[in-house]
Amino acid sequence: MSIQGVQLYIQDDHVMMENGILRVTISKPERIVTGVSYQGIENLLEVRNEESDRGYWDLVWSEEGTAGTTGTSYVIKGAKFRVIVENEEQVEISFTRAWSSSLEGKHVPLSIDKRFVMLRGSSGFYSYAIYEHLKEWPGFNLPQTRIVFKLRKDKFRYMAVADNRQRRMPLPEDRLPRRSRPLAYPEAVLLVHPVEPEFKGEVDDKYQYSCDNKDLYVHGWICSDPPVGWWQITPSNEFRSGGPMKQNLTSHVGPTNLAMFLSAHYVGEDMVLKFKRGEPWKKVFGPVFIYLNTLIDNDDPLWLWEDAKEQMLTEVQSWPYNFPASEDFPKSEQRGCVSGRLQVSDRHVSDDNISTNGAYVGLAPPGDVGSWQTESKGYQFWTRTDADGYFLISDVRNGDYNLYAWVPGFIGDYKNNAIVTITPGIKFFSLFFKLLIVTFPDTIKQISSHHELCNAGCDIDMGNLVYEPPRDGPTLWEIGIPDRTAAEFYVPDPDPMYINKLYVNHPDRFRQYGLWEKYSDLYPNGDLVYTVAVSDYRTDWFFAQVTRKKDEDKYEGTTWQIKFNLENVNQTGTYKLRVALATAYVAELQVRINNPKANPPLFTTGVIGHDNTITRHGIHGLYRLYSIDAKGALLMEGENTIFLTQPMCSSALQGLMYDYIRLEAPPSNNSTKKH
Structure with a gap:
């Protein structure tokens, strides 16, 4: 039996693409995806929402010179519609939005060409966009851009991000004030009167489902009646910002499905894309694939996730795609x-x-x-x-x-x-x-x-x-594993009042809400003391050096101690302390040796970091490595103590996470010194 070819229907206000498997409806010229029909469901997108709030590209922008990671949110709409390819094998349509000097200060100075593609026999559709900033245009900041799909809450209740990160999700109304209680920041709420009692007492927080770029190839939602899966597949990270360790949002209560291309999450303002007037730029974001599937000879809805992973591998092996018609996407x-x-x-x-x-x-x-x-x-x-x-x-x-x-x-x-x-x-x-x-x-x-x-x-x-990694002399002792995360350190059990059931007895236990508050419970009268060759970093080194709550809304800095013994000290040599941080948020690290009151300290980072990782359950943000000289005269034969002070204390969420700490002996005469 032949496979139906792709058809394009152009109406006054909408454009429809269909191939006998699914139909996609897009508003014209705004280029908002208003409907996706599949397996007898007339629309998989949230029909209770306005058409402009169903499937869209958006961005956040601010004028040149603006500080921070916020700005004006803008749903990207088009002004011109074009058919790029139309035949039985492929339909590709374009919605463009131009910019002119009359829009200065009103709209982001970008030309955007947003495209949708449907292929014959394909159970899904693709989307990509070309962003361009011309040399003569004004400068601006771009903290974020993404694709958002809001699915039907009466259909899609089960979310999957990874094999061990999937669950049935609460409803969006469970986050309303009458059903929830706000927590330390707006994204996190405690569900106190959810529609379904099974979710009572759980924390809902979209950041609990973040994922590293290197692991973020497929995620989505499952509808059980009828069995249908909606999956966002990103076959390449080439167009994402920040490299393989950059973390991005995935899916969350809504039910919302995201394709994040650029965001400042887990990094801060350093990740904000900033342009000056006279700086030309062009970049292609995508294509990403929206894949739909259903059960065939199988009665287990979770098979849809397994099938989505197989499709993801197919898409990865097909990259770079040969079908995008834009000359800006090289084959x-x-x-x-x-x-x-x-x-x-x-x-x-x-x-x-x-x-x-x-x-x-x-x-x-x-x-x-x-x-x-x-x-x-x-x-x-x-x-x-x-x-x-x-x-x-x-x-x-x-x-x-x-x-x-x-x-x-x-x-x-x-x-x-x-x-x-x-x-x-x-x-x-x-x-x-x-x-x-x-x-x-x-x-x-x-x-x-x-x-x-x-x-x-x-x-x-x-x-x-x-x-040649940084190294001066042999290792005297080390704490942790140099892997750019704090995951190997002690992560406490959450407060039973604030849990996400998914992460109970889970490898990613650091994703539970409120773990920063457990530090004061574990160390009520004094700070952490770690004794080399006695303590175990897996149980005795708290995963984050956070502030201690002193009174209501008042906090104090903390000083951790590392105690170690030296049998012999080279008084004329220089020891090297290597401190690798996994993340920092409005924090400072001061280092002192054998004198906790030394002023100035032996070393300070100054105030660093806007990663906000402690809040967002990320276990790592930006990697920072510091190499600190310690003259032998500072050390003693017998017991020594290194004091690590984090003095910033205006909130509960400030602090830092360590990746790895190492003390090196002075280099020997026949060794090569490497910084």
Whole structure:
């Protein structure tokens, strides 16, 4: 039986695309998705909402020079409608919004071309957009842009973000004042009189469902009657800001389904995209795929999640798509790839170079070491090394990049100073290598000699790269695991009054609400004291150094102690204290040794951070590494104490999380000093 071709129907106020599987209705020229019909359900979107509040792209913007992460929210509407492709295999339609000087100060100075695509035989539809800022236009800030779909609350009650992060969800009216009680910030409420008693006593907070970019490929909702799944699939992170560790919102009570492209969450103002007058810019966000599925020869609605994951793999393997009609979206044959091998040289760990297994290697716009964490204007391309350190970054868009990396188990960031330039060219071997590394990851180490083949197109072999992590001398002691998160430290049980049932006995126990309040319960009369070789960081190091509640709405800073013994002290040498932070929020870290009242302290970060991770249950935000010199004269034979003070105390939610702490002995005469 033949598959029905794609049809396009243009009416006065709406445009409809259908392919015999589903029908998508979009308002014209506003370009709001007003209806999605599938499996006998006339509209999967919330019919109780106004048409403009169902499926839309939006952004937040502010004028140049404005500080902070807020601004004017704007639902992106169009002024001009065009049919880009119309045949039985594909329909692609465009809604454009231009900008002129008459709109200065009234609308964001961007030209936006928002597109929707439907393919023959496809159980879903795609959307992408091209944002452009011309040189002569005024500057502005862009803190956020995304796609939002609001689904029918009477149909979609079960949400899935990951295999172990899925549940039946409360209703949106459960968050209303008569049914809930506000908590420390507006996003979190305690459900006291929910419509359904099973949710009574739970906390609802959209940030409890955030996810790292590296893990955020598919999420969505399930309707049980009839069995239908709605899934948002993002097959590539190239257009997302902040790299693989950047956290974004996913789905939450509404039922709301999000595709986040740019946001300041878990970073702060450093992530806000800022333009000056005279700065041209263009970027393609997407395409993302809205996938719909139903049960076939199966009576378990959770099978819809398993099927969505399979479809996600299909979409990832199909990236970059060959169907987008915009010339701003390059096809695979117009892209390049970069390969190589990354090893670590740390002579205090091994005399030989160490193979990196699972290291993160990526291309991002040229910048400083670690600048990819806050980069948002360009594109980023990341992969992970195999067991022997070999990597392949495929399908890279044209442009100039630096190659960056970080290695779990080692502190710091790697940056290769050479500019990697990808130029248009026909690649004869990229697809082969892409399939090879996916299918036979251990084989990639055998093909490092492919340099002359890759040069047939714009494919670059970086050869053997060696990362020398910061190191001066041998490790005297260490606390934690250098993995850029605080997840290995002690995360307390939540207050039974403030729980999310999903995270009871869950690996991500840090996602429970109010855990910062447990610090004062555990240390009512004094702060944390950690004794090296006696204490265990998994049980004795609280996951966040937060403030202590003193009186109602009054807080005080905290000072943690690390006690350790030295049998011998090199009085003329310099010891090195490495402190890696996983996040900070309006905090300061002061370091003192053996004198808690030393003024000034041996070291201070100054006030740092707007990550807001403690509030948003993220366990990590921006990674920060500090290397602190400690003269041997500060230390004593026998017991020593390092004092870590966080004095900022205007709220309960200030503080920082540690990733890893290490004390190094002075370098020996025959060792190479590395900063």
